[in-house]
Amino acid sequence: MIQEKTNTDSQTATNKNVPVIEIKDLYKSFGKNEVLKGINLSVNKGENLVILGRSGSGKSITIKCLVGLVVADKGEIKVFDTDITKIDTNELNEIRIRIGFLFQNAALYDSMSVRENLGFTLKRHVKGLSPKELELEIREVLENVGLADAIDKMPSELSGGMRKRIGLARTLILKPEIVLYDEPTTGLDTITSREISELLLDIQKKNKTTSIIITHDMACAKHTSDRLMILKDGVIHAEGSYEELEKSDDEWVRSFFS
Incomplete structure (x- = not known):
């Protein structure tokens, strides 16, 4: 296993002793298929x-x-210093509200307009909002992703990049402290992928979010990462900055960058 020193920006360095996510010895199998064989990682505040x-x-x-969408077989998963493997559903839901999750397909409700998609999410988790307050929250988050004009559109009227942005808006409307991105640029053209990558950075800076980004897109990885980890055979095989891993002595690691 390669362990390489990480170079981070000043914000991350300032928060280097404030991990908001810590995973230790995480194992998960599906039948005889061992997927995770002892994952260990931590993510610092704002990273x-x-x-x-x-x-x-x-x-x-x-x-x-x-x-908690998949139950681990073994291991410790600390989020905000709470081990989610040892809490009940109500406590887990309280933590989930503080975490945004952007799925690959944006997971919008096709029968609802953009306004309705965002309003449904907000009303479900935030009680007592007046119609005016609801509208202001929706318009603000759409401004943040650059799609204020799409408020009355249906998902079928949106391009792939627009759907990603609306999916991101729906994630951000609850003002999460952590955002998890699952292949945020998959299926998008090069220019749109770059725009989404820029948006992820803007969100990090504006909202001071902590993020984990799962991607195959090396341009996205280079543009958005403070730190990279590479999984191999169910464990973290390599860790470091983009520049460090690109120059790794490990041929398999370098193959990601070629």
Whole structure:
């Protein structure tokens, strides 16, 4: 296993002793298929961690375990200093409200307009908002993702990049402290992928979010990461900055960058 020193920006360095996510010895199997074989990682407050790995390496399973969508077989998963493997459903739901999750397909409700999609999420979790307050929250988050004019559109009227942005808006409307991105640029053209990557950075800076980004897109990884981890055979095989891993002595690690 390669362990390489990480170079981070000043914000991350300031928060280096404030991990908001800590995973220790995480194991998960599906029948005889051992997917995770002892994952260990931590993410600092305000940091963007990118996780790379071949298909089936367990990247998405790792973050699904992190929010309890998949139950781990063994291990410790601390979020905001609470081990989510040892709490009940009500406590888990309180933590989930503080975490945003952007799925690959944006997961919008096709029968609802953009306004309705965002309003449904907000009303479900925030009680007592007046219609005016609800509208202001919706318009603000759409401004943040650059799609204020799409408020009355249906998902079928949106391009792939727009759907990603609306999915992100729905994630951000609850003002999460942690955001988990599962392949945020998959299926998008190069220019739109770059725009989404820029948006992820803007969100980190504006909202001071902590993020884990699962991606195959090396341009996205380079642009958004404070630190990279690469999964191989169910464990973290390499860790470091983009520049460090790109120059790694490990040929398999370098293959991601070629």
